Structure formats: structure tokens, C-alpha cells
Amino acid sequence: MSEIRTGIPVTTDPRARAAALDAADALRPVRDRFTLPEGVVYLDGNSLGALPAHVPGRIADVIGRQWGELGIRSWTESGWWQAPERIGDRIAPLVGAGPGQIVVGDSTSVNVFKAVVGAVRLAHSGAGAHSGGGAGGGRTEIIVDATTFPTDGYIAASAAKLTGCTPVPVDPADPAAFRAALGPRTAAVLLNHTDYRSGRLHDLPALTAAARAAGALTVWDLCHSAGALPVGLDAHGVDFAVGCTYKYLNGGPGAPAFLYVAERHQAAFDSPLPGWNSHAEPFAMDPEYTAVAGIRRGRVGTPDILSMLALEAALEVWDGVGIEAVRAKSLALTDFFLECVAAYAGLDGRPLELLTPERHEERGSQIALGCAGSAEAVMERLIARGVVGDLRRPDVLRFGFTPLYTGFADVERAAAVLAEVLKEVAAGTPGEPGRR
Amino acid sequence: MSEIRTGIPVTTDPRARAAALDAADALRPVRDRFTLPEGVVYLDGNSLGALPAHVPGRIADVIGRQWGELGIRSWTESGWWQAPERIGDRIAPLVGAGPGQIVVGDSTSVNVFKAVVGAVRLAHSGAGAHSGGGAGGGRTEIIVDATTFPTDGYIAASAAKLTGCTPVPVDPADPAAFRAALGPRTAAVLLNHTDYRSGRLHDLPALTAAARAAGALTVWDLCHSAGALPVGLDAHGVDFAVGCTYKYLNGGPGAPAFLYVAERHQAAFDSPLPGWNSHAEPFAMDPEYTAVAGIRRGRVGTPDILSMLALEAALEVWDGVGIEAVRAKSLALTDFFLECVAAYAGLDGRPLELLTPERHEERGSQIALGCAGSAEAVMERLIARGVVGDLRRPDVLRFGFTPLYTGFADVERAAAVLAEVLKEVAAGTPGEPGRR
Structure with missing residues (x-):
């Protein structure tokens, strides 16, 4: 994993690195345009993206005024x-x-x-x-x-x-x-x-x-x-x-x-x-x-x-966000996730195996980790502890990274919780009940 | 038009008849389940039905809680x-x-x-x-x-x-x-x-x-x-x-x-x-x-x-509404509309021509009136005066009757406004500006 680089100097503390990366992140303010579930690291935007904060108000207007008041006239008057x-x-x-x-x-x-x-x-x-x-x-x-x-x-x-x-x-x-x-x-x-x-x-x-x-x-x-x-x-x-x-x-x-x-x-x-x-x-x-x-x-x-x-x-x-900036942050997020997972849990195939290419030009905005024999139990516990990824049966853990609302501290926390969960599962510790 | 019957004795005053029909209408309370635009007779439910009153609150929950908080979990937990x-x-x-x-x-x-x-x-x-x-x-x-x-x-x-x-x-x-x-x-x-x-x-x-x-x-x-x-x-x-x-x-x-x-x-x-x-x-x-x-x-x-x-x-x-009751009211509404239009404006082809079959077994829940030469102007004025039907070019006025929220007084008003508008258009009176 030595060739993975984020551009921020490697220190011994991934949390400090996360803080520095977040502080340097020009897309950080875009996160406030979303309503994110409290206490959750949402890494499932490759399945269902998070809720933009102004959508509820807009749809209330579409339903109440455009449909309810204007009715059929909205096909022209509301630009439907x-x-x-x-x-x-x-x-x-x-x-x-x-x-x-x-x-x-x-x-x-x-x-x-x-x-x-x-x-x-x-x-x-x-x-x-x-x-x-x-x-x-x-x-x-x-x-x-x-x-x-x-x-x-x-x-x-x-x-x-x-x-x-x-x-x-x-x-x-x-x-x-x-x-x-x-x-x-x-x-x-x-x-x-x-x-x-x-x-x-x-x-x-x-x-x-x-x-x-x-x-x-x-x-x-x-x-x-x-x-x-x-x-x-x-x-x-x-x-x-x-x-x-x-x-x-x-x-x-x-x-x-x-x-x-x-x-x-x-x-x-x-x-x-x-x-x-x-x-x-x-x-x-x-x-x-x-x-x-x-x-x-x-x-x-x-x-x-x-x-x-x-x-x-x-x-x-x-608005005001370019896809190139999103791509740059996406690669930084997935690089950093791989660094953290490698540091906390290992990525040598015991039990995690990297299925996503390391080369940037072959990598989307998601990291897939093979987790033979325990993927389902691991994902269940991750979600119960507020780290939401998803499972592709039988043994793939998927984590999607949406640069608009995912930060580096989220990534560090996800990797840390993943490492804890892997230890628990390996030790046969019973899972805690789902939080919500 | 003599064979059209609503089951309510014919009097000389369609408004009194409308009141009696509304008073006898077992579906009348269902109207309160809708948010209807104020001052409007909405006869376009055959194109876009009116807004049920509880939809905005339900969708606010679907967006805010099911999507925003539960996210991907709603596919199972919210029954998506x-x-x-x-x-x-x-x-x-x-x-x-x-x-x-x-x-x-x-x-x-x-x-x-x-x-x-x-x-x-x-x-x-x-x-x-x-x-x-x-x-x-x-x-x-x-x-x-x-x-x-x-x-x-x-x-x-x-x-x-x-x-x-x-x-x-x-x-x-x-x-x-x-x-x-x-x-x-x-x-x-x-x-x-x-x-x-x-x-x-x-x-x-x-x-x-x-x-x-x-x-x-x-x-x-x-x-x-x-x-x-x-x-x-x-x-x-x-x-x-x-x-x-x-x-x-x-x-x-x-x-x-x-x-x-x-x-x-x-x-x-x-x-x-x-x-x-x-x-x-x-x-x-x-x-x-x-x-x-x-x-x-x-x-x-x-x-x-x-x-x-x-x-x-x-x-x-x-809930609690049977389609047979809806059908009975639908036929009563369209019958009554035809009675009122015949009484107020005439249905003898000058200018209105009935395109919908009079026989109940051949009639849906809509009345189509041919209005050669002036349909567009007539519908425009009807809508401006709060009677919302629609136009099928070049010369068809369509009026849809939704028994769940349309009452007999609505029907009488629609026919009365239609008669006024026809007179105005025939006389070349300029239309009033749209009300909303």
C-alpha cells in the first residue's frame, strides 16, 4: 500500500491527518448543503445519496402550491x-x-x-x-x-x-x-x-x-x-x-x-x-x-x-462545484481510507482483501473490500455502530465516497470502527443492538 | 335531453336542486379529504386529480425521515x-x-x-x-x-x-x-x-x-x-x-x-x-x-x-368508499351538468354539441362538448373565472367529474359560468384578466 498518497505528509496519527485534510478541503462548505443523519458516517452514497437540505421545502411547494393550487396549469406555469x-x-x-x-x-x-x-x-x-x-x-x-x-x-x-x-x-x-x-x-x-x-x-x-x-x-x-x-x-x-x-x-x-x-x-x-x-x-x-x-x-x-x-x-x-474538484477529493478520500484501513486493520487478505484497483485511473469513487466468511456480520455491526456502507453478497463490503458531504474525519472513523468490528467478529463477541 | 334524470325532482331552480343533491350526497364528506384551490370549480380531475390533504405531510416524512435519516435502510425498514x-x-x-x-x-x-x-x-x-x-x-x-x-x-x-x-x-x-x-x-x-x-x-x-x-x-x-x-x-x-x-x-x-x-x-x-x-x-x-x-x-x-x-x-x-357509489354519483353529476348546460346555454349544437354519449352505459366520468370556432377562447375565459376544464384542440371542451371532491353546486356554477362565457365570446366582449 506504500504507493498510496494523499499529498498531506504522513504522520503517525491518522486523526491529525484527517483534521489537516478537512481543513485544507475546499469542498468542505458544500457539506452544509445536506441534511446528514446525526452521528452517522454515511458511505452509501453509491447506492442512495444523502438528502440535500433544501429538497423538503422545494417539494412542499411543488405539492402544496404547484399541484394543490395551480393544478393542471403548472404544466405550463410551473415549467413541468x-x-x-x-x-x-x-x-x-x-x-x-x-x-x-x-x-x-x-x-x-x-x-x-x-x-x-x-x-x-x-x-x-x-x-x-x-x-x-x-x-x-x-x-x-x-x-x-x-x-x-x-x-x-x-x-x-x-x-x-x-x-x-x-x-x-x-x-x-x-x-x-x-x-x-x-x-x-x-x-x-x-x-x-x-x-x-x-x-x-x-x-x-x-x-x-x-x-x-x-x-x-x-x-x-x-x-x-x-x-x-x-x-x-x-x-x-x-x-x-x-x-x-x-x-x-x-x-x-x-x-x-x-x-x-x-x-x-x-x-x-x-x-x-x-x-x-x-x-x-x-x-x-x-x-x-x-x-x-x-x-x-x-x-x-x-x-x-x-x-x-x-x-x-x-x-x-x-452550484459552483466542478466535477474535477470532486474527482480530486474523491481520490484523496479513497486513498486516505485505504491508508487508514491498512494501518488499523490490514489489507493483506486476512480477512480484508482490496477489490478496487489502487491505480487512480482505474478507480471510481468506491472501495470494495472482500471479507470472506464474515462480510454480512461485519456490515451489520458497522451499520449498527453508525458506519453505513453496504454488502454485495456473499462477501463484498462496499463503501461509497461522496466528496460533496464526506469528510476525512468520517473516513478515519469508518476505518477505525471497521477495525474494531473485525476484531469483535474474529473473537466471536456478540454484536451490540442496532442504534436506531 | 329529456331523458336525463338525476332522481331528484326537477324544479325550476337548478341552484335549489344542487343544494338538495349535495345534501343527499353520501360522498359529500370525502371532499374534506382534499385540499381544493379556493374559489375554483376543478373539473380537470380527468387530467390531474386534486391534492389529497394528507399527502404533503406524508411526503415530508418520506423525504425528511425515511430518506434523510434512515437513508438506504428505508428500502426494508420503510417498506420501499x-x-x-x-x-x-x-x-x-x-x-x-x-x-x-x-x-x-x-x-x-x-x-x-x-x-x-x-x-x-x-x-x-x-x-x-x-x-x-x-x-x-x-x-x-x-x-x-x-x-x-x-x-x-x-x-x-x-x-x-x-x-x-x-x-x-x-x-x-x-x-x-x-x-x-x-x-x-x-x-x-x-x-x-x-x-x-x-x-x-x-x-x-x-x-x-x-x-x-x-x-x-x-x-x-x-x-x-x-x-x-x-x-x-x-x-x-x-x-x-x-x-x-x-x-x-x-x-x-x-x-x-x-x-x-x-x-x-x-x-x-x-x-x-x-x-x-x-x-x-x-x-x-x-x-x-x-x-x-x-x-x-x-x-x-x-x-x-x-x-x-x-x-x-x-x-x-x-378508505370506506366503494367504486359503485362513486359511479352512481358520477352519473348523477354528469346528468346534472347536462341538465344545467341545456337549461342555461343549450345543447343543440349552437355552439355547444354534446360529444359524450347520453346513455349511462356508454358514458365515462367526463363530458366533452364540441364548441366549434370558439373552444379555445371559451376555455381560456372559463379558467380565468375559476372553472377549470381543459381543451382538446381544435374544438373540444372537456370537463371531468371526480365524485370524491366535486359537488352539485360546483356543477351548477360551472354550467352558469359556461353560459355567461359563451354569451361574452359570441358578443365579442374582451375577456377579464386571469384571476390568479
């Missing part, structure tokens, strides 16, 4: 109708997208379906084909991240079945295998930017370029990247992307997902879920479907306003 | 995970479904897609074939309501394209044409129970029976029926149904829709949107998809908790 694109444009700079390319709505799974079918159709039609390869019906394979969050695989298999394609699982952590799998039969590629389990960050620029060179279209799942690190969708020529807003974007439980369709593909994007919201003239109630121009084409039915406006309010915590 | 089925079971009695057949989530459009593809696959596989006809790949037609809310048509066309079928438009108001269109090629039938524009109620039992006799599966869109009138899904042998919860179920703007899959089809239901939420073991993160048994199979991704729990709270206004 434009919310999916407006909020998309608010997310756009966080993932490196120019305006007019992101729309918010539906679940991540449903957006994966739109994107994968849309990508396959572009590959088949040739409208979206890259110069590196031919297009047409010969492209019958969809490469799918073999380590993907399962839904993506299920949806990709369904999209494949419905479009006459075959899913081909490939591990994006093995670029050579990925390149070998690409070819003139590849229609589309569905990959995760950051692996949900290990926290591994895949090489989006290189993998996108390889797919493009083979004439295939890329669909990137940004669930564990959006709001955690720079993505550079436009810069790297990504074709489609989807992402979640309830993790590092703090939109609330089950908040609507987003869909990115690169501007160059929008005119030919043929969504498998055409709804009245994506019609060129939605209020004409035209029995014939004419797709609207632009990113609104990614919409389907009536947008889910309460959840969507909670997300919009939540995004205000980003 | 089970919400889609739990709320489905709360809706079930309102549409005549036994428990375990309705799941809440996604938009109506997305649920139409699941249901239509699911129905076609059942028809092709033979697993869901009715005794009246053969199954298999020869069933390549999807009959679609020719007067449908457009999204249903767009989604049906997409489902048809993806499953190798052809959409066949038929008007369900013409049962002979419907029967003639049915045949051994019919895989599935997508119909609206109540027409969104005219308010016409179609004959669900007879049309379902005809489809069944032809071996086709039915998908009913209940958007303008659910919460307005009895549907009898189980009793009439409907196969699939979808519905909206933000109209007569008052779930809030864009509240999640619901999907009904008859129990007998659940084991063979092959959703085109298989997500981790519909996996037999969702937390096993199994790369292979194994569909769960039961109605949870209709789920896809993470449910939208804020909107869903607002809906759940909203459904409490139904």
Missing part, C-alpha cells in the same frame, strides 16, 4: 413540461455533455432499452455508422459488459432478442479481449463506466475509440460515475449513455434516470418507446407518430414530476 | 421495496382485481409496451391462448383502438414492429367492425375503456368476450376509468390492463402507472423489459435472468419512491 430537458441540461456539464443531449425520465433500465435498441437500429440503418466499419443487417452482435450490473445484461438480452441480435459478454477490464470481440458483426457495445461491485473504472476513451474504429456504437452506463468523476461524453465521442440520479447526484430514492443521445445521432434515433411526449406536436394528439427533433425524442409518457423536481432541487448543491 | 405490489393491491379493488395482479411503476406508455409485447408472446407461444382459437406465429395482428390516446397507438406500432406483427386500427364503438376485424390472425387487442376525448365508455365485457372467442388476448387501457367507475377486470376475464394514477386516483403529476396481469398468465408472462426488480432473486445480482413468480414480474428498475408513496398516501381518500 420542460423539466426533463431542463434537468438534463443541468446534469450535462457533470458528464461532459453539451446542452440538448440529455433528457431525464424513466428508470435506468428503461433507458438502457431505448439506447441499446436505438444504437442497434442506427448500426443497421447505417445512419449512425462510424467511418471505421460498414453498416447494415450484418451487424448482429451486442457486446455486453460481462461484469455488468445485471439489469443491463437482462435488458441487452431482451433488446437483442427483439432486434435479431446476439449478446456477447466481454470483460471491459481486459481491453485485448474487448478488441478481439469487436468486428464487422458488432452493432453496439453496452459497458459500465464504473463497475458497481468492485468500483473499477473502465477506460472509456480507449474502449469507445476501439468500438468506433470497428464501426460499432457505444452505450455507456454511468450509474456509478455521474456526479463522482469526469466522464467526457462529448470529448470522447460516446454515442449513447444512461445514468442514475439517486447515487452521486442525490436525487432521492428511485429518482428518474437520464439518457444521453449524441447530437449527431438524434435525427436518426428511432426509439422503441415512442410516446406522446416525444411527438413533434404532443398536444395535437396525432394518431400518426412523428418524432420530435432533438433530445425530447428520448421521452416517452408523462414525466414523473414530484421525483423529477426533487432531483432538480437536489442538483442545486452543485 | 414492496411498495409497487402493495400499492397495486390497494388499487385492485377499484378496478375489480383480486390481490397479486397489479403492480405500480413506470409510465402508462411503458406499461402498454410490456403488456402488448407480453400479450403477443403469449398468443405466439400458446401459453395464454384462449380455448376459442389456435395459437402460434400465425397470429400476426394487433388490433388497436382507432380513437385511442395517441401514445397507445405509437407504442402498439413499436411493439408490432419488434414482434413481427401489424397494427390494425378498429373503432371499439363499432362492435360489428370490431368483431369483423378479429380472427385467427389476431394476437392481441389494445383498447381504451373510456375514450380520452369524447368520454365514451366502451363495452369491456362484450369486447373482451369477443376477443377471447377469437383466441386473442386483451390489453385494456384504464386511464380514464380507474377510480371513476367499476371495471371488473377479473369478472370479465381481461388478460392485461394498464392505467394511470394521476387522474381519478389523484396520485399527483406524473404519478407512476399500473400494470395488471391476470394471475393465469403470470407464469408465462415474458416481459420485454426484464430488470433486476423482476428477478427471482433481485439481490443475488445473478448475471442470468430468472423471472420471479407473480406480479412482481411486471417490475423493471428501481421504483420511483417519492412519487409512489405520494400515490399511496393519496389512495387513502378511498
Whole structure:
């Protein structure tokens, strides 16, 4: 672990180091924009982000005034109708997208379906084909991240079945295998930017370029990247992307997902879920479907306003915050966590094993620790003692680090409690009752 | 209009009649369960239902305590995970479904897609074939309501394209044409129970029976029926149904829709949107998809908790309220509205023309009035004077009647204001400025 560095001189006291790191943290004031549960170190923002402090008041207004008083008039007067694109444009700079390319709505799974079918159709039609390869019906394979969050695989298999394609699982952590799998039969590629389990960050620029060179279209799942690190969708020529807003974007439980369709593909994007919201003239109630121009084409039915406006309010915590600063702090937090865990509990595989890559360029904003044989008991005790991470069965402890509200003292405390809990579990000490 | 009857003796004074009708209305106390905008007659519950009074407090708790304090633990401790089925079971009695057949989530459009593809696959596989006809790949037609809310048509066309079928438009108001269109090629039938524009109620039992006799599966869109009138899904042998919860179920703007899959089809239901939420073991993160048994199979991704729990709270206004009583009052309200409009403004086509059938068995809970040449100006003035209906361009005035919170005095006032506004518009009087 000797190569892990935070830029702050190593002393013998991690607590003093934490205090110095917090004092030097330019993002520290952003923490006050959240309502954090008292006495808890919340390291589960990679599953459900914390509550931004002004969301309750905003939603009280949305419900009481916009819905209760204005009623149907709010579709125009309160800007409900434009919310999916407006909020998309608010997310756009966080993932490196120019305006007019992101729309918010539906679940991540449903957006994966739109994107994968849309990508396959572009590959088949040739409208979206890259110069590196031919297009047409010969492209019958969809490469799918073999380590993907399962839904993506299920949806990709369904999209494949419905479009006459075959899913081909490939591990994006093995670029050579990925390149070998690409070819003139590849229609589309569905990959995760950051692996949900290990926290591994895949090489989006290189993998996108390889797919493009083979004439295939890329669909990137940004669930564990959006709001955690720079993505550079436009810069790297990504074709489609989807992402979640309830993790590092703090939109609330089950908040609507987003869909990115690169501007160059929008005119030919043929969504498998055409709804009245994506019609060129939605209020004409035209029995014939004419797709609207632009990113609104990614919409389907009536947008889910309460959840969507909670997300919009939540995004205000980003005012004045750049994703590069967030990334720098994220790496410092995860480095420091690894230092503390190594110092307090050891990271040599007895019992903790580091599953997240140490190299910064391969690390998302989460640390996954293998904890064979006792992960469930360990996580249960951690949560009971106010350190909230989560468990991926059978034996993975996941800790998500959200730079907007997580501090270095939190990290030190989490590592210290983890070390105590590991000793207790090893000694067979009964757990204390849950605190809340 | 002479055959319209409310059961209250006709007097010369509609205001006195309204007072008597309100005094005799057993549902009158339910109105107090809503927060209604002051001074407004809200006849747009067929577009966005009014705000139930306890929703703001409930959502404040969901956001502040369940999300803000308990965080991720609320998936189990606050019952978030089970919400889609739990709320489905709360809706079930309102549409005549036994428990375990309705799941809440996604938009109506997305649920139409699941249901239509699911129905076609059942028809092709033979697993869901009715005794009246053969199954298999020869069933390549999807009959679609020719007067449908457009999204249903767009989604049906997409489902048809993806499953190798052809959409066949038929008007369900013409049962002979419907029967003639049915045949051994019919895989599935997508119909609206109540027409969104005219308010016409179609004959669900007879049309379902005809489809069944032809071996086709039915998908009913209940958007303008659910919460307005009895549907009898189980009793009439409907196969699939979808519905909206933000109209007569008052779930809030864009509240999640619901999907009904008859129990007998659940084991063979092959959703085109298989997500981790519909996996037999969702937390096993199994790369292979194994569909769960039961109605949870209709789920896809993470449910939208804020909107869903607002809906759940909203459904409490139904405590102790039967859908039959709602239907009786709905017919009395629409009858009385027609009486008042006929008395005050005339319904002889100059300028108002009744588009909704007068026969109770063909009428939903909405009155549509053609108002050629001046509908837009009339609706604008109505809204400015506190009578909120809506406009379907170019010339239809829609008025929705929600028995839970609409009274007979409201109806009389709406008709009186409508008559005044019609006179003003005919005389070219400038409209008054909007009141709010």
C-alpha cells in the first residue's frame, strides 16, 4: 500500500491527518448543503445519496402550491413540461455533455432499452455508422459488459432478442479481449463506466475509440460515475449513455434516470418507446407518430414530476462545484481510507482483501473490500455502530465516497470502527443492538 | 335531453336542486379529504386529480425521515421495496382485481409496451391462448383502438414492429367492425375503456368476450376509468390492463402507472423489459435472468419512491368508499351538468354539441362538448373565472367529474359560468384578466 498518497505528509496519527485534510478541503462548505443523519458516517452514497437540505421545502411547494393550487396549469406555469430537458441540461456539464443531449425520465433500465435498441437500429440503418466499419443487417452482435450490473445484461438480452441480435459478454477490464470481440458483426457495445461491485473504472476513451474504429456504437452506463468523476461524453465521442440520479447526484430514492443521445445521432434515433411526449406536436394528439427533433425524442409518457423536481432541487448543491474538484477529493478520500484501513486493520487478505484497483485511473469513487466468511456480520455491526456502507453478497463490503458531504474525519472513523468490528467478529463477541 | 334524470325532482331552480343533491350526497364528506384551490370549480380531475390533504405531510416524512435519516435502510425498514405490489393491491379493488395482479411503476406508455409485447408472446407461444382459437406465429395482428390516446397507438406500432406483427386500427364503438376485424390472425387487442376525448365508455365485457372467442388476448387501457367507475377486470376475464394514477386516483403529476396481469398468465408472462426488480432473486445480482413468480414480474428498475408513496398516501381518500357509489354519483353529476348546460346555454349544437354519449352505459366520468370556432377562447375565459376544464384542440371542451371532491353546486356554477362565457365570446366582449 506504500504507493498510496494523499499529498498531506504522513504522520503517525491518522486523526491529525484527517483534521489537516478537512481543513485544507475546499469542498468542505458544500457539506452544509445536506441534511446528514446525526452521528452517522454515511458511505452509501453509491447506492442512495444523502438528502440535500433544501429538497423538503422545494417539494412542499411543488405539492402544496404547484399541484394543490395551480393544478393542471403548472404544466405550463410551473415549467413541468420542460423539466426533463431542463434537468438534463443541468446534469450535462457533470458528464461532459453539451446542452440538448440529455433528457431525464424513466428508470435506468428503461433507458438502457431505448439506447441499446436505438444504437442497434442506427448500426443497421447505417445512419449512425462510424467511418471505421460498414453498416447494415450484418451487424448482429451486442457486446455486453460481462461484469455488468445485471439489469443491463437482462435488458441487452431482451433488446437483442427483439432486434435479431446476439449478446456477447466481454470483460471491459481486459481491453485485448474487448478488441478481439469487436468486428464487422458488432452493432453496439453496452459497458459500465464504473463497475458497481468492485468500483473499477473502465477506460472509456480507449474502449469507445476501439468500438468506433470497428464501426460499432457505444452505450455507456454511468450509474456509478455521474456526479463522482469526469466522464467526457462529448470529448470522447460516446454515442449513447444512461445514468442514475439517486447515487452521486442525490436525487432521492428511485429518482428518474437520464439518457444521453449524441447530437449527431438524434435525427436518426428511432426509439422503441415512442410516446406522446416525444411527438413533434404532443398536444395535437396525432394518431400518426412523428418524432420530435432533438433530445425530447428520448421521452416517452408523462414525466414523473414530484421525483423529477426533487432531483432538480437536489442538483442545486452543485452550484459552483466542478466535477474535477470532486474527482480530486474523491481520490484523496479513497486513498486516505485505504491508508487508514491498512494501518488499523490490514489489507493483506486476512480477512480484508482490496477489490478496487489502487491505480487512480482505474478507480471510481468506491472501495470494495472482500471479507470472506464474515462480510454480512461485519456490515451489520458497522451499520449498527453508525458506519453505513453496504454488502454485495456473499462477501463484498462496499463503501461509497461522496466528496460533496464526506469528510476525512468520517473516513478515519469508518476505518477505525471497521477495525474494531473485525476484531469483535474474529473473537466471536456478540454484536451490540442496532442504534436506531 | 329529456331523458336525463338525476332522481331528484326537477324544479325550476337548478341552484335549489344542487343544494338538495349535495345534501343527499353520501360522498359529500370525502371532499374534506382534499385540499381544493379556493374559489375554483376543478373539473380537470380527468387530467390531474386534486391534492389529497394528507399527502404533503406524508411526503415530508418520506423525504425528511425515511430518506434523510434512515437513508438506504428505508428500502426494508420503510417498506420501499414492496411498495409497487402493495400499492397495486390497494388499487385492485377499484378496478375489480383480486390481490397479486397489479403492480405500480413506470409510465402508462411503458406499461402498454410490456403488456402488448407480453400479450403477443403469449398468443405466439400458446401459453395464454384462449380455448376459442389456435395459437402460434400465425397470429400476426394487433388490433388497436382507432380513437385511442395517441401514445397507445405509437407504442402498439413499436411493439408490432419488434414482434413481427401489424397494427390494425378498429373503432371499439363499432362492435360489428370490431368483431369483423378479429380472427385467427389476431394476437392481441389494445383498447381504451373510456375514450380520452369524447368520454365514451366502451363495452369491456362484450369486447373482451369477443376477443377471447377469437383466441386473442386483451390489453385494456384504464386511464380514464380507474377510480371513476367499476371495471371488473377479473369478472370479465381481461388478460392485461394498464392505467394511470394521476387522474381519478389523484396520485399527483406524473404519478407512476399500473400494470395488471391476470394471475393465469403470470407464469408465462415474458416481459420485454426484464430488470433486476423482476428477478427471482433481485439481490443475488445473478448475471442470468430468472423471472420471479407473480406480479412482481411486471417490475423493471428501481421504483420511483417519492412519487409512489405520494400515490399511496393519496389512495387513502378511498378508505370506506366503494367504486359503485362513486359511479352512481358520477352519473348523477354528469346528468346534472347536462341538465344545467341545456337549461342555461343549450345543447343543440349552437355552439355547444354534446360529444359524450347520453346513455349511462356508454358514458365515462367526463363530458366533452364540441364548441366549434370558439373552444379555445371559451376555455381560456372559463379558467380565468375559476372553472377549470381543459381543451382538446381544435374544438373540444372537456370537463371531468371526480365524485370524491366535486359537488352539485360546483356543477351548477360551472354550467352558469359556461353560459355567461359563451354569451361574452359570441358578443365579442374582451375577456377579464386571469384571476390568479
